[in-house]
Amino acid sequence: MHSILGRNHPTFALPWRTLLPYLVALHLLHLGSAQLRVVAPSLHVTAIVGQDVVLRCHLSPCKDAWSWDIRWIQHRSSGFVHHYQNGVDLEQMAEYKGRTELLRDGLSDGNLDLRITAVRSSDSGSYSCTVEDGDNYAEAVVNLEVSDPFSQIVHPWKVALAVVITLLVGSFAVIIVFLYRKQVLPAPSPPKSL
Structure with a gap:
């Protein structure tokens, strides 16, 4: 019966013996890649122009x-919004200088949170939070939507329309007053001859 199933047959055992080291290596690679992840608890963050906003990410599992x-990289320009390494803040895009801060209090707990102060409409977009330590690399994406309530209320075409309507109403008012005065006041009498 054993020979029918092929368990003792040399050609049946050979592929498993050669595949086993590859399967073990593949499993170990999978475990190694799963060791470090960056997690964004909120993939979509909203703010209003002028507010401060915190883009949150953390390491999983928690590591110092x-x-x-x-x-922190802005997708639209691929530029550094904030770059930190070994306790030092490094280069960043000019439009973010003085407006970003990596919240260092949480670094020992694996928090990678970035504060952007006085957000602008131009700050809207996707941001990647990437971390690297030797062979470990991971990233997550956070989308920031900045709204400007004043730009939604006052559009340039609305201002132009209001000016035109005001000028038309003012012109009609002047014409009506002119015509009314012409009818109410008596016509000037012709000069008397001597």
Whole structure:
């Protein structure tokens, strides 16, 4: 019966013996890649122009990120919004200078949160939070939507329309007053001859 199933047959055992090391290596690679992840608890963040906003990300599992290379990158320009490494803030885009802060209090707990102060409409878009430490690399994406309530209320075409309507109403008022005065006041009498 054993020979029918092929268990003792040399050609049946050979593929499993050669495949086993590859399967073990593949499993270990999968475990290694799953060790580090960056998680964004909120994938979509909203803010109003002028407010401060915090883009949140954290390492999973929790690890001390104090000495890691942490980059917040704006997708639209592929530029660094904030770059931190080993306790030092490095280069960043000019439009974010003085407006960003990596919240260092949470780094030892694996938090990679970035504060942007006085947000602008141009700050809207997608941001990647990337971390790197030796062979470990991971990233997550957060979308920021900045709204400007004043730009939604006052559009340039509305202002132009209001000016035109005001001028028309003012012109009609002047014409009506002119015509009314012409009818109410008596016509000037012709000069008397001597």
